[in-house]
Amino acid sequence: MVSLTIDGxxxxxxxxxxxxxxxxxxxxxxxxxxxxxxxEPYGTCRLCTVEVVKKGRARLVTACNYPAEEGIVVHTxxxxxxxxRKLIIELLLSRCSKAKVIQELAEEYGVxxxxxxxxxxxxxxxxxxxxxxxxIVGANAISFTSRGIDREVSTPFHIASEECIGCGACxxxxxxxxxxxxxxxxTRKIERWDTSRPLQRCSICGNYFAxxxxxxxxxxxxxxxxxxxxxxxNCRRKSYAEQVAALxxx
Amino acid sequence: MNLVLVDDIIARYRWExxxxxxxxxxxxxxxxYLPQEALTYAASRLAIPLTQVYSLATFYRAFSLKPRGKxxxxxxxxxxxxxxxxxxxxxxxxxxxGIKAGETTDDMRVSLETVNCLGACALGPxxxxxxxxxxxxxSVKTDSILKKLRKL
Numbered sequence: 001m002v003s004l005t006i007d008g009x010x011x012x013x014x015x016x017x018x019x020x021x022x023x024x025x026x027x028x029x030x031x032x033x034x035x036x037x038x039x040e041p042y043g044t045c046r047l048c049t050v051e052v053v054k055k056g057r058a059r060l061v062t063a064c065n066y067p068a069e070e071g072i073v074v075h076t077x078x079x080x081x082x083x084x085r086k087l088i089i090e091l092l093l094s095r096c097s098k099a100k101v102i103q104e105l106a107e108e109y110g111v112x113x114x115x116x117x118x119x120x121x122x123x124x125x126x127x128x129x130x131x132x133x134x135x136i137v138g139a140n141a142i143s144f145t146s147r148g149i150d151r152e153v154s155t156p157f158h159i160a161s162e163e164c165i166g167c168g169a170c171x172x173x174x175x176x177x178x179x180x181x182x183x184x185x186x187t188r189k190i191e192r193w194d195t196s197r198p199l200q201r202c203s204i205c206g207n208y209f210a211x212x213x214x215x216x217x218x219x220x221x222x223x224x225x226x227x228x229x230x231x232x233x234n235c236r237r238k239s240y241a242e243q244v245a246a247l248x249x250x
Numbered sequence: 251m252n253l254v255l256v257d258d259i260i261a262r263y264r265w266e267x268x269x270x271x272x273x274x275x276x277x278x279x280x281x282x283y284l285p286q287e288a289l290t291y292a293a294s295r296l297a298i299p300l301t302q303v304y305s306l307a308t309f310y311r312a313f314s315l316k317p318r319g320k321x322x323x324x325x326x327x328x329x330x331x332x333x334x335x336x337x338x339x340x341x342x343x344x345x346x347x348g349i350k351a352g353e354t355t356d357d358m359r360v361s362l363e364t365v366n367c368l369g370a371c372a373l374g375p376x377x378x379x380x381x382x383x384x385x386x387x388x389s390v391k392t393d394s395i396l397k398k399l400r401k402l
Contacts, residue, residue, distance in 0.1 A: 134299070143301035145308040156304035157286055157315075163300070 002070040007077065016067035019074055020048055023063060030063050030076055031085070031105060033092075033175045034126035039135055041065035042127050046088045047105070051075040060084055082109070090114045095121050099176040122178035129153060129170030129179060139163050139217070142170065142193060155193050166190065166197030166211035183208065202232035209233065253291050255280050260295055267296050274307060283314045311365055319354040319361040321399055323347075324378040328367030331374035339375055339387050340364065346396055360399065 002015045006023055013022045018041055023030050034045035041064040048063040053073040060080065075081060086109050092102050094116035102124070105111075127144065130153055134140050141164035145154050155161035166188045171181040182189045188211050189196045199208035200215055209232035219229055227236065259276040263269035273296075277288050284307050293300040307313045325331075325340045340362075344350055347360055354361040368376055373385030379395060 134301070140299035140301045143299075143305045145305055147309050156289075156300045 002068050004068055004070070004072045004074065006074040013068040015069070019050060019052075019061075019063040019066045019068060022068060023050075023074075023076060028076055031108075032064055033101065033124060034128060035064040036128060036132075036173065039128065039131045042131065045092070045124060045126050047085060047092075049081060049084050049088065051078050051081050085109060086111055091116065092124055093118075095119045096124055096176055098122070099124070099178075101175050122176055123153060124176055125151060125153065126175060127153075128173040128175065132169045132173050137165070137167055137169050139165050139167070141165075141195075155195075158194075160194045160196075164190070164193055164195045164197070165213040165217045166195060167214045167217075200229070202235055203230045204235040204239075205232060207232055207234075251281075251285060251287050253288065256288050256291050257295065260292060265296060267298055270296065270298060270303065271306065271310075274303070274313060278313060282320075283317045286315070311363075314361075317354070317358070319358050321360045321380055321402065322363065322378075323360060323399075324363045324365050325351070326366075326368045326374065326376040326378070327364045328371060328374070330371035331367075331376055334374045336375035336387075338389070339377060339392055342389055342392050343377075343396075346392075 001012050003010060003012055004022075005011070006019070006026060007028055009026055011022060011026065020030050020032065020035060021037070030048045030050065032045060032048040034042050035048060041062075043062040043065045046062060049060050050063045050066075051058050051074070052061050052066060053075070054069065054071075058080075063074075063076070089102065089105050089109050089111045091114075092099075093106050093111060094114040096102055097114065097118035098120055099122060125144070130143055133142050141161040142153055142155055145152055155164070168181045168188070168190070171179040171190065179190065179192050182191075183199060186199050186201070186208050187196050188199055197211040197213050200210050200212045201207070202209050215229045218224070227239075231239070256277060259273055259280065262276070263273055270292075273292060274284060274289075277292065278284050281288060289303050289307060290300060293303040307315060323343060325336060325343065327336050327340065340351060343362055347355055347362055349355055349360075349362055351362050351364045365378075368378065368383070370376055370383065370385070373383065375387045377384045377387050377392070377395070379399065384391065384395060
């Protein structure tokens with residue numbers, strides 16, 4: 001355990017805990033677009049920038065991947081932090097002027113018109129989709145490609161990926177809603193990845209409930225009862241409830 | 251495509267995942283670019299996700315996913331070369347070859363590329379032709395180099 005100070009609160013924390021986690025426990029909100037507790041910190045959006053004073057020297061660091069150290073003093077709302085954060089928001093707004101989440105941040109921080117133009121890009125390259133696909137799902141269907149101003153997230157060779165199981169975790173996590181997922185007539189489409197996957201019909205109610213590829217993927221990894229792959233969650237819940245009811249009063 | 255060549259290259263590095271960059275360099279040396287088929291094959295042989303291999307291949311300027319010409323001309327546009335007139339050299343080459351930077355002539359003889367620094371700034375402006383560094387380039391020198399290249 002180490003002892004550190006965040007916004008005047010002296011706290012104990014496990015060594016190397018990311019600062020953002022400690023702040024969260026204290027009820028201190030640090031804005032972020034690329035951090036997710038289930039994923040490895042990445043430090044790309046820079047929004048969680050805070051000031052760390054160590055041995056009398058203050059510097060700006062990202063709270064999502066800066067590890068707790070003995071004796072450091074952290075300021076999450078100092079003038080310097082707010083100024084830096086404003087610039088970051090302005091830059092994000094210049095790239096993605098139409099993204100709602102960034103417009104809201106701009107509103108909150110009083111960022112008016114971005115000085116660097118108003119781009120209509122929808123992706124901020126936070127990497128949440130890439131990380132969830134490789135770290136949690138394990139499908140590795142998408143990744144960062146190219147670099148510098150050409151950097152983007154895509155499938156290898158920009159063609160429909162064989163690895164994508166259509167789970168939609170990427171679309172779910174995307175902070176700017178840049179990944180659109182649509183289920184139309186038994187097919188799941190993720191346009192950004194040029195992917196379409198057939199959906200499985202529930203053997204009871206007949207509704208489509210999950211991509212076949214995703215169910216196959218889970219089946220190959222976990223030893224689960226067959227009905228999980230045949231019936232939708234609603235029908236399963238109903239059937240379990242009926243089974244419990246049939247037992248009567250025990 | 252002869253994928254056995256890719257197998258040979260991978261075997262040379264003992265199927266070591268960490269050697270992926272060296273493997274890609276060798277594949278490029280063999281085929282003069284990184285063919286999609288070779289990348290997919292190497293990724294599966296090494297059990298590296300294709301996404302990672304593709305990320306690497308598109309990250310480094312030295313790799314090309316498009317077939318390159320027989321000869322490769324690289325113009326350095328780093329700061330030092332830039333202020334010493336590298337842009338003019340590049341424009342001249344583009345004019346003479348009838349292609350833009352990043353393109354290859356229709357007869358697949360010459361590819362023209364740019365790079366952001368070669369770390370030999372004192373020699374600027376630098377043009378690399380098939381691995382040979384030509385320093386202190388001038389318009390006249392460019393002419394004579396192109397003349398030589400046409401004879402090759």
